[in-house]
Amino acid sequence: MASPTERNDARKGRKFRPKPQGQGRQDRRPANLSDDWIWGWHAVEAALANPRRGAPLRLLATSDKARQVEGKFGRQAVMEVADAHQIGLNLPQGAVHQGIALRPAPLEDADLSDFEPRPGAVLLILDQVTDPQNVGAILRSAAAFGAAGMILQDRNAPKLTGALAKAAAGAVEQVPVARVVNLSRAIDELSKAGWRAVGLAGEAERGLDEVLDGAPTLLVLGSEGEGLRRLVAEHCDELAKIAMPGGFESLNVSAAAAVALYEASRPRR
Numbered sequence: 001m002a003s004p005t006e007r008n009d010a011r012k013g014r015k016f017r018p019k020p021q022g023q024g025r026q027d028r029r030p031a032n033l034s035d036d037w038i039w040g041w042h043a044v045e046a047a048l049a050n051p052r053r054g055a056p057l058r059l060l061a062t063s064d065k066a067r068q069v070e071g072k073f074g075r076q077a078v079m080e081v082a083d084a085h086q087i088g089l090n091l092p093q094g095a096v097h098q099g100i101a102l103r104p105a106p107l108e109d110a111d112l113s114d115f116e117p118r119p120g121a122v123l124l125i126l127d128q129v130t131d132p133q134n135v136g137a138i139l140r141s142a143a144a145f146g147a148a149g150m151i152l153q154d155r156n157a158p159k160l161t162g163a164l165a166k167a168a169a170g171a172v173e174q175v176p177v178a179r180v181v182n183l184s185r186a187i188d189e190l191s192k193a194g195w196r197a198v199g200l201a202g203e204a205e206r207g208l209d210e211v212l213d214g215a216p217t218l219l220v221l222g223s224e225g226e227g228l229r230r231l232v233a234e235h236c237d238e239l240a241k242i243a244m245p246g247g248f249e250s251l252n253v254s255a256a257a258a259v260a261l262y263e264a265s266r267p268r269r
Contacts, residue, residue: 037090038104038165038172039097041065046170047104048073053173054105060087062099069100092162107160110176112186115148117194117216122264124150125197125220127183127232129253132158134224136167137254143171145261151186154179183220187235190218199228199236200260202250208263211240219260224253 038047047053048069059079061069066081087101095101115123124147129135135158142150157179158164160172180186187197198211199220220236222228233239242251242259251259 035092035159036103036161037101038161039087039091039095039101040166040169041068041098041100042169043165043172044100044102045072046173047102047165048076050107050173053107056102056104058103060090060101062087065098065100095163096166107172110149110178112151112178112180112189112193114176114178115190115193115195117190118148119216120214120267121148121216122146122261123148123190123195123216123218124257124261125183125187125218126150126152126157127220127228128153128156128223128226129221130156130158130223132162132164133167134252134254136164136169136171138221138257139164139168139171139175139177141254141258141261143168143174145258145265147175147261149176149178151178151180151183153183154181183232184235187218187220187232191235191237197236197238199233199239200242200256201228201233201239202241204239204241206238206240207243208240208260209243211238212264214267217264219257219264221253221257221260224250 038044044059048056056076056078059069059076060082061079062084063081066079069076069079084097084099087097087099088095091097091101115121122145124138124142126135126138129138135152139150160177165172191197195216195218197218197220198208200208200222220228220232222232228236242256244251250256
């Protein structure tokens with residue numbers, strides 16, 4: 001007489017093979033996995049230290065990281081001690097969390113009127129740069145070179161959390177970010193306030209070092225694939241290119257931003 005298991009296997013067809021024990025186990029991540037987490041020590045540390053944020057909503061840490069948090073910020077009411085695996089289950093797959101993850105209170109966006117057009121000031125405008133790692137790396141460079149802030153298009157930009165915050169290594173908390181519906185209108189508004197818009201374009205005739213003059217500058221960068229959109233480029237006061245004597249055609253947008261910010265930070269008479 002066939003066993004119940006054999007009868008069930010027969011109903012599933014001759015090609016059915018039972019899975020070895022342990023295979024096919026579901027990843028027990030929450031069904032409503034949030035994209036509002038920040039992870040990695042530098043990103044979480046900066047968020048906890050930022051007075052512009054409210055009280056954290058949730059904080060997961062290994063025992064070692066929990067001691068570090070308490071030593072620097074005191075006891076956190078929302079902190080939960082968990083092992084690395086448990087922390088990872090609350091995050092996107094592959095997140096390198098270093099034993100700590102935070103669901104912070106939201107960080108309010110800056111307003112265009114917050115950016116003062118001081119001599120030598122630089123504002124970054126990203127035209128459809130959507131990769132979180134790139135935006136995070138650009139924020140990190142913006143903090144390193146003292147940029148006044150960054151402007152993103154509301155509907156085509158990633159949140160300032162997750163992989164972006166990890167790549168920014170705390171710069172999310174340092175660099176004011178404004179989101180606007182229309183970049184061209186934002187450039188016009190800032191131009192009226194005293195900013196000069198310089199768009200980076202490989203086909204430009206003049207180099208960035210020739211174009212920059214120490215005036216309050218909007219550095220406008222386009223996406224890696226398409227570059228600046230035509231309408232956005234038309235609203236710039238001037239287009240400029242990064243000189244590349246090695247003959248290579250282009251740079252990754254985050255590398256281009258770092259070079260442009262370095263050039264813009266150099267003193268000019």
